[in-house]
Amino acid sequence: MTAPSTEPTAPSQALQVPGPEFIHPVVDGRPAEHPGGQYEASSQAGSRAPSIRPNAAISANTMVRYEDADFRQPPDLNYTLRTRKKSIAIFWTLIILDCVAMPIALYFGLWYGTSLSPNAVFSISTGALGSVSIIEYFLRFYRLWKKGSTCRVIGAHRFYLDWFHWNLSVAWIAVMVELIVGTIPKNPPIRLLAMPVSTMAFAFGLELLIMDVARLAGMKAPIRISSLPVGAPLRPGIYAIIEDVVAVDGSGGTEFRQRLNLRYQASQLFRQMLHRLTLFWAFGALIIASVTTAIIFTVNRNVAYVLGWTLPFAWAGIWAIITIKWVQMSLRDEYAKWDEVKWKA
Template sequence: MPQIIRGTRSHSDSGSPPAPQSPPGRITFENLRRPSSKSIPPADRDHNGVYYDSRAASQREYNRRASTLQSYYLEHPELLPQIPFTFRHGFKRWRLGGYIALMVFDACIVPILLYYALTFGGNVEGYITFAVITAIWGGPTYIEFAVRSFRLVIIKQARFFKPLGTDKRWAFDITNWILVLVIAVVTALLIVGAAPHDVFLRVLSMPGPAILYCLAGPVFLLSLYHHFGWKAPFRISSTPKGEPVWPGVYYIVEDVVAVNARGGRPFREGMASRYKASPIFRKMMRDLSWFWSIGGLIMAVACTVVVVINPVPEEVAYGIGWGVPFLWAGVWGAITIPWVRSVMRHERNTWEQESDMMKSTMMPTPTEENILAGDTTAENRV
């Protein structure tokens, strides 16, 4: 039975010639440039076969290549498309992880600490406390939003970060528009709640649930479009207007990794190719979209009810409104990580087994191979 070695890097992504063909009965998917063994920790070297060299997703390599990952995988449908991003190697995982951790600290922990410390520890008036919180809140979020907008619109090489199929200067992805909604709603709540001398504490407890509404709502709506087969009313990241909409989580992952983690168009191309080629991957994206969107909306409604009803003291409602949504997101994330790893492991094994079966049924006998190769001696022996 033919053996398949999992590789990740296509030669077409940099314009270099293809690697020499392997011996009959053995298919190899070789990287263009493999990471040296010295640069990979010993514990991770067993995973080298599925490691996508992070340099292949760099902007420099993107500018050099001759064709897209999508065109390469269309020409090689037997290959499982590889996604040019990994959390096992490289600095990108720390960049993305640090970005998420900083946003959670700024959006959740800081408002809670400042409110309870200033109110009960320092006996500071509410309007002063929230003047400080409003001035501080969202600093890293605003900066990161400005940076990702800069990458998509302003810089000369912004094409590397833009969604697939568009080179227009003003072409935000759907995640950028969702962030605009989140920032506008949360800022409005903070301003309205902190404007009077006697602050509206219940209004100031709502930014957490509002973030869930603004994030889970669009994901749920996109997933509905996908479920019913509706066409995109406008461009949604890499999906042009009039094309079928994909699950909502797909766009969030695509945009965040491509722009915030600097995966760029190579990541968008690899993820799109994987989605089109793998039914298991498509099902995972669909299930994750329902899991996050429905769960997020339920949690947002529950927090809203707790915050606005009078029997719950305002001081308690504030902690629930700011803390519970982020705690829920942490639990959902802890469930998602092993779930995704398990599904992708199953996807890889299933793909290899199907490839093995297909190759074994299509592989010519040794005598036929010799005849096709021009071995007249073998033909005479037959």
């Protein structure tokens, strides 16, 4: 594998903007399901990736050259967390301080350390919440929107942004509505104000589960889901999250979107792993959201407020550690069995 090339590449070696045929599974180097039409793919012998129309619209700086055109090994994702450990640690430390420590510290500090009214206490604590997340939200928007963006979704216009960004937007609106409604009364309902993180976990898990059930039922994408165009077979719900977060927040760029797309098509074991990870996160999120909600509405209000803002984050940290180990083991197994499973539907 080489770094992205700025030179023209042969269609058989360059993973370019996919038309509908490039989103379908590939068998023996050709799409297993082919809708035809203007994106007609040329037939190729052997195990090469399907070619794409030479005039497909793509910037040269996001094209990827694959030297291993016969895929003797799994298509390389060309991405690692090892070199990004410091930046990841800094980012999540700021998020924890901003979205966990801040609301709890302000609640206890203002409630027991001042003579402010309950309404004022929560107006201040909710107003200070999420400053780091909001900054990251707009930085993310800029990376996707700016002219010449190198992390934009494959085949989409700049105004689309990506699937994760739209989900993030809806989630923030829902949380803000929940917090604003909770701070309007003279005596704010503390238990409701402890619910935002659980609400997000529930929505996240439900979306993942619905997408995977729809995929197993053979449904097509009703709208664009990041690099997956309308009408293409759905992919596991976690696929779009991985694609978007790594491409934009993790600086993997459009190159990562392309590499992930090819890896998904080429490897049955990779697709299987993403399916299982989707269910792992979906059921985990639904369970932790349900458990946290039950706790919030049964225990002492102070305990409820603390656990409401901490339990889902603690769960997410444990799930992330398990996921990293799981993926490492799965990828090693994939490499060991590659000759048996490549291009297998």
